[in-house]
Amino acid sequence: MIMAIGIAIIIVRDFVINRGGKNIDNPYAFDVSEYTKVDPSEIIYREEKVLQLKVDEPKGIDFYGGDIYVVADSSLLKMNVNGQLLQEIKLGDTPTAINVNGQIWLAFKNQIACLDENGKELQRWPDFGPRSVITSLAVSPEFVYVADAGNRLVYQYTYEGKLIREIGAKDEQKAVPGFIIPSPYFDIDLNEEGYLWAVDPGRHSLENFNADGSLRTSWTISSVKTEGFSGCCNPAHMAIMAEDKFITSEKGIVRVKIYDQHGEYIGVVAAPNQFNEVSHAPDVCVSDDGKVILLDFSRKQVRMFTPKENN
Numbered sequence: 624m625i626m627a628i629g630i631a632i633i634i635v636r637d638f639v640i641n642r643g644g645k646n647i648d649n650p651y652a653f654d655v656s657e658y659t660k661v662d663p664s665e666i667i668y669r670e671e672k673v674l675q676l677k678v679d680e681p682k683g684i685d686f687y688g689g690d691i692y693v694v695a696d697s698s699l700l701k702m703n704v705n706g707q708l709l710q711e712i713k714l715g716d717t718p719t720a721i722n723v724n725g726q727i728w729l730a731f732k733n734q735i736a737c738l739d740e741n742g743k744e745l746q747r748w749p750d751f752g753p754r755s756v757i758t759s760l761a762v763s764p765e766f767v768y769v770a771d772a773g774n775r776l777v778y779q780y781t782y783e784g785k786l787i788r789e790i791g792a793k794d795e796q797k798a799v800p801g802f803i804i805p806s807p808y809f810d811i812d813l814n815e816e817g818y819l820w821a822v823d824p825g826r827h828s829l830e831n832f833n834a835d836g837s838l839r840t841s842w843t844i845s846s847v848k849t850e851g852f853s854g855c856c857n858p859a860h861m862a863i864m865a866e867d868k869f870i871t872s873e874k875g876i877v878r879v880k881i882y883d884q885h886g887e888y889i890g891v892v893a894a895p896n897q898f899n900e901v902s903h904a905p906d907v908c909v910s911d912d913g914k915v916i917l918l919d920f921s922r923k924q925v926r927m928f929t930p931k932e933n934n
Contacts, residue, residue, distance in 0.1 A: 658847050658848060658849070658853075658876055659876055659894075659895040659896070660895075661849055661878070661891050661894040661895070661896075662849075665849060665890050665891050666890065666891045666892075666894055666931075667881070667889070667890035667891065667892070667930060667931055668881075668890075668891070668892040668893070668915060668928040668929060668930055668931060669928065669929060669931050670893070670897070670926060670927070670928050671914070671927045671928060671929045672704070672926075672927040673924050673925070673926050673927075674691075674702070674705075674706035674924060674925040674926075674927075675706075675923070675924055676693065676695065676700075676923045676924060676925065678693075678695035678696050678698075678700075678923060679695070679696050680695060680696055680717070681693060681694075681695040681918055681920055681923055682694045682695055682717060682718055682719055682720070683718060683719065683720045683721045683906055683918065684721070684906050684907075684908050684916065684917075684918035684925065685721045685722055685723045685908050686723075686908045686909065686910050686911070686916055687723035687724065687725075688723075688725075689703070689704070689911065690702065690703055690704075690709065691703070691704065691916065691925060692721055692723050692727070693721075693918065693925065694714075694717075694718040694719075694720075694721045694729065696717060697713065697714050697715065697716060697717050698711055698712060698713055698714060699711070699712040699714060699718070699721070699727065699729070699738075699742065702925075704910070704927070706925070710742065712738070712742035714729070716731050717731070718730060718731055719731060719732060719756075719757055719758060720757065720758060720759050720760050720770075721760070722760040722761060722762045724762045724764075725740065726738065726739060726740070726745070727739070727740070727742070728760050728762055728767060729760075730757040730758070730759070730760050730769065731757065732755070732756060732757060733750055733751040733752060733753070733755035733756070733757060733773075734747065734748060734749075734750055734751065734757075735747070735748040735757070735760075735767070735769060735780075735784070736748070737782075746783075746784065748780075748784040749784075751771065751774075754773045754774055755771050755773045755774060756771065756772045756773035756807050757769055757770065757771055757772075758770050758771075758772045758807055758808065758809045758810065759809060759810045759811045759812075760811075761811045761812050761813045761819065762813075763813055763817050764817075765781070765782075766779050766780060766781065766782075766787065767779075767780045767781070767782060768780075768790075768811055768813070768819055770809045770810065770811045770821065771809075772804050772806075772807045772808070772809035773807075775791065775792075775801070775802045775803075775804050775809075776789050776790065776791050776792060776802070777789070777790040777791050777811055777819065777821055777832075778790070779819075779836075788835075788836050789836070790819065790821075790832055790836040791821065791830075791832075791836075794836075794837075797835075797836065797837035797838060798837065798838045799836070799837065799838050800823075800826075800838075802821070802823050802825070803823060803824070803825025803826055804823075804824060804825060804856065805824070805825055805855045805856045806824075806855065806856050808822075808824050808856050808857075808859040808860070808874070808904075809821075809822060809824065810822045810858070810859070810860050810861045811861075812861060812862055812863045813863070814831075814863050814867050814884075815863075815865070815867065818831055818832065818833070818839065819831070819832045820832075820861070820863060820869075822858055822861050823841075824855075824856035824857055824858065824859065825855070825856055826843060826845075827843055827844060827845040827851070827852035827853070827857055827858075828841050828842060828843035829841060829842055829843075829858075829861065829869065829886070842882075842885060842886025843886070844886060844888070847876075849878070849880070849888075849891065850880075850888035851888075852871075852873060853873075853875065853876070854873070854874065854875040854876075856874075857871075857873045857874060857875065857904075858871035858872055858873050858904075859872055859873060859874045859904035860872040860904055860905065860906050860907050861907070862907045862908050862909050863909075864909040864913060864915075865913060866883075866884065867883075867884035868881055868882065868883055868884065868889070869881065869882045869883075869884075869886075870892065870907050870909060870915055871907075872904045872905050872906070872907045872917070873904055874903060874904035876895055877895055877898045877902045877903070877904055877905075878891060878893060878894055878895050878898075879891070879892040879893040879905065879907065879915065879917060879928075880892060881915075892915050892928050893905075893917065893926075893928060898919070898921070898922075899921045899922065901921070902919075902920075902921040902922075903920040903921055905917040905918055905919045905920065905926070906918040906920070910927075913929075913930065914927050914928060914929050915927075915928040915929075916928075
């Protein structure tokens with residue numbers, strides 16, 4: 624009897640202490656803290672400059688002609704590399720992406736607009752439809768490529784808005800597996816030869832396409848370690864620099880890295896401890912002299928990184 628009462632007291636005490644999940648560790652929780660640590664020898668860039676933005680919601684960034692272009696709130700901001708505001712253009716809606724090639728190409732959720740260098744709207748294309756979620760633009764001397772995360776496709780258009788082809792739909796004859804896009808992270812860019820590269824975030828891969836939309840090549844690195852990509856959809860953002868090197872930005876474990884043209888890991892631009900504890904993957908672009916420029920959504924900053932001298 625005494626033993627039964629003792630057991631009952633222990634059970635009740637355990638219930639009171641641990642009720643509602645109090646003090647109970649989740650045995651299935653995956654601890655990623657180990658993977659946020661980066662060997663200092665792998666960090667091959669240093670932060671050179673920080674430009675604080677006076678905006679509520681930064682959305683996208685590009686570099687052209689020595690200046691930085693940022694879309695935020697319902698405005699387009701043009702500034703020099705010292706942070707001096709050169710131009711502010713008010714827009715009717717909040718853009719989701721920007722690409723500048725002399726003309727200023729803006730993406731909205733389901734629409735594309737083109738402005739001249741003074742901010743005058745030259746054209747606005749018809750609405751892409753309610754399912755469309757445009758996340759990225761890439762502009763060549765002939766074509767405008769539009770990444771639509773909602774429809775899981777890249778569209779190739781003429782400058783006048785004529786659709787040439789859809790790229791990325793599953794096609795066994797062209798060896799195209801079809802994009803896996805679990806969330807609205809779907810980035811594209813063009814390399815120096817004008818070939819289209821697109822992130823397939825669900826596969827942790829980058830895919831390269833021929834002019835006819837067939838798959839040219841691809842590379843994939845799935846790993847929670849620094850050299851790989853993990854989570855449901857990474858890399859979140861990507862930009863291509865000289866020599867076809869890739870700058871990638873990740874969410875979850877937020878970090879920015881660099882790879883060569885074949886997907887071989889080179890090193891880290893910005894490590895997880897250089898971002899807020901809770902942070903979004905920064906948008907990325909590259910200056911003409913090889914600096915990596917980040918749009919830090921959480922800190923509302925433009926952050927410029929330059930290669931370390933010993934690299």
